[in-house]
Amino acid sequence: MQKLFASLMTVSVSAMLLSACGGNSNQTAAPTTPAASDTQAASAPAAALPSKIVVGLDDNFPPMGFRNDKNELVGFDIDMARAAGAKMGIEMEFKPIDWSAKESELKSKRIDMLWNGLTITEERKQNILFSKPYMENHQIIVVAAGSPIKVKTDLNGKVVGVQDGSSAVPAIEADAVAKSFKELKKYGDNVTALMDLGVKRIDAVVVDEVVGRYYVAKKPTEYVVLEDNFGTEEYGVGMRLEDAALQAKLQEALDNMKADGTSAKIANQWFGKDIVK
Structure with missing residues (x-):
């Protein structure tokens, strides 16, 4: 009888301990809501930048x-x-x-x-x-010093140089005056075009203002920049x-x-x- 009583007491105490530690066994554990930082970490990482x-x-x-x-x-x-x-x-x-x-x-x-x-x-x-x-830039017209070309319409019947693949090409082609050119001669680079202008193989060069003025400043007695241009652009x-x-x-x-x-x-x-x- 004493052994049975001791066994019953052991079972009772164990049940109390389980109840105290685990709570009501009939309750369902609430789902865990991730913190904001956890949510951000789980999101797709930003594209890595190259070194x-x-x-x-x-x-x-x-x-x-x-x-x-x-x-x-x-x-x-x-x-x-x-x-x-x-x-x-x-x-x-x-x-x-x-x-x-x-x-x-x-x-x-x-x-x-x-x-x-x-x-x-x-x-x-x-x-x-x-x-x-x-940066803002203009497509300027550069002519040789002493040239009779003073305005854009004076390019009628003239050979005009331009760098192939540059934005000067579509700027010129979009202007009605381009149809009056004798030739729109395309070069691999602006330097060669300006050299040809200097020896009068061509009559004018249409070039980015930053480039044109850089060269005109180096040789102010050889080149002149017209007031007319072929438009403003942005870099x-x-x-x-x-x-x-x-x-x-x-x-x-x-x-x-x-x-x-x-x-x-x-x-x-x-x-x-x-x-x-």
Whole structure:
């Protein structure tokens, strides 16, 4: 009898202990709600940024990007790209390309960015993701000193030079005066076109203002810039359409460079004034 009583007491105490530790066995445990930080961690990670960016450029496009006397790549856009890379913590590598094949170079991933006086156009937006405009530019008309050409309509019957693949080509072709040209002669680069102008093989060159004025300033007695032009355009940095994360990071760097004076300092070194938007 004492053994039975002891056994009953043991069972009773065990039941009390289980009740105290586990609560009501008929209750269903409430589901655990994840914290906000857990939810964010479970979401898809942001696209990883590269450790190095290959920048495609035309290395004969002073003062934006060109080779100096030591064959080093220098220029306004190169300095801007290096400063942006430093802000982003990403190495910038510069790769000269055939500028007329720039979109295929970008799409094939042989380069990651186009940063060399690249004009933003609606047509290019179909294949290129652009930064915000960082500079305004005009397609100016350069003639030889003493030329009878004074206004755009004077190009009637003349041979006009232009860089193949540049934004000057569609700008000219969109203007009615282009139909009056004797020839629109396309060159591999602006430098060769301006050299031909200097020896009077052609009558005029339509070129990006930043390039044209750079050369006119070097040879002010040989070239003249007309007041007429073939329109205003904006420069931007080009990336692949899918590189939205890179675009956002680059734009943050460009905005910071504008705010802290970095871009103004670079512009003053190359143009004598701050021309960055």
